[in-house]
Amino acid sequence: MKPRIAVLGCGYWGSNHIRTLKALGALHAVSDVNPARAEGFASEQDCLAIEPEALFARKDIDAIVMALPPQFHADMAVRAVQGGKDVLVEKPIALTVTDAERSVQAAADNGRVFMVGHVLRFHPAFETLKALIDNGELGEVRYIHSHRLGLGKFHTENDALWDLAPHDLSMILAITGTEPIEVRGEGAALLDNLSDFAHLHMRFPNGLRSHLFASRLNPYRERRLTVVGTKAMAVFDDVEPWERKLAVYRHAVWQDSGQWAFTTNEPSYVAVGEGMPLTRELEHFIQCIETRAEPRTGGEEAIRVLRILTAGTITHTGSSSREKSAAVLEPDPSR
Template sequence: MKPRIAVLGCGYWGSNHIRTLASLGALQAVSDQNMARAEGFASDQDVEAIAPAELFTRKDIDAIVMALPPQFHAESAILAVENGKDVLVEKPIALTVADAERTVAAAHAAGRILMVGHVLRFHPAFEKLKALIDSGELGEVRYIHSHRLGLGKFHTENDALWDLAPHDLSMILAITGQAPIEIRGEGAALLDHLSDFAHLHMRFPNGLRSHLFTSRLNPYRERRLTVVGNKAMAVFDDVEPWERKLAVYRHAVWQDSGHWAFTHNEPAYVPVEQGMPLTRELEHFIHCIRTREAPRTSGEEAVEVLKILTAGTVSHD
């Protein structure tokens, strides 16, 4: 039997979780501080609406997906695991490293699954990219850069770095397999005291370097992760149609008589199986609940993401 999962938080992203879990046959209930909103979703999906105060102790709920304002993630996740629930909490896992570490420790102590919603790790194009890297297709990875730009969304708690960068940081950590040893952040606040633009520069123990650029005041959308190896380069561009989302460039660079020379080759587009990242993420969560396997996007990784965000944050107070 599938686990009985409740969604806590019926906002924009929570509503996507609700619809997706319902399509997977795993939605048991919905919950929100605004009970009228919860009851509307419950009616649409023919499930129960449960008040948040009652949700954590319900015996007919096996797991909770949390899509709350991030300041409420840590306490809610801790309360859930202490009541025997497995948890998928949206990013960021918390607003401080200490709260994130408390959440992870609580899940371990309770023996519960704790997964974090770094949804792009489940994108078929990223999974294919990771497979190419692991197979040695790109050679030794030397540099990674990511650009996540667009207009909005604007939050009162999260700046552009904390809102947009966790997905890319999770992908970068998955590729590198290690935490950076040097982090430098730059930011610019135009609307208020929160950064609307942010750059992160990172150096890793093996010499690999990476930079990340996020913006919520950009006139065009860009969702691009570029990986530079010593054999080839690859680009995961989520704005492109499926047949062009993953490209491999086999440029060649060499020295000739003391001068650098290169050949510029057209991209080879890698076939990618189409699939919704959120559906694949929730399927993985259900799998982990059933098998008790550690999630691919674990609480421990989310702590590392939070450490990077914290180190790279620029104050504009």
């Protein structure tokens, strides 16, 4: 039997979890502070509607997917794991590192699976890109930059950095295999006191540099991750059709008589098997529940992402922008 999974939070992203889990044969119940909303999904998907307060003690639920406003994630996750449930918590898992650590530790203390919804780690194009890097196809990675731009959504608690950047930070950390030792953030709040644009500049222990640009107030969509290596460069562009999502550029750069020269080549497009990242993510969660394996996007990774977000966060007063001084992240010997 598949594990019996409940979805807590029936908003936009929660509804995607609901429909995907139903298709996977693992949806058992839905729950929301708005009973009518939960009842509507329960009727539509032929599952139970359970009040949030009753959810954690139910013996017929093995795991809970949490798609809540992030300020509620930590408390709900702690209650879930203490009630014997495995959890998948949507990003960001909390608004403070302390809350994130509290929920991850509670899961460890209770022997529960704790997974975080960094869904792009399960994108077939990123998985293929990661394999190229691991196999040395790009040489030594020297620079990574990501752009995640578009219009909306506008949240009352999350700015552009906290809403959009976790996906890219998760991918960057997977590629580098380590945390940055320096983070510098720049942001601009145009509509209220939350950043609508955000830049992160990161420096890693081996000299690798990375830059991230996120915007929720942009006239066009951009979903692009670029990796520059000593042998080749690669671009994962999720706006492109499947046959063009992953491109490798084998440009050549060299020094001739004291001057730098280069030649350019047309990109080669790497074949990528099609697949929905959310489906693959939830299949992985189900497998971890069944085998008790550590998730690919576990709690420790989520804490590392949150540490970077915290270091790069910009505070605003009115519609102004301010640059935050570089924050050096001290290595944590426990991780």
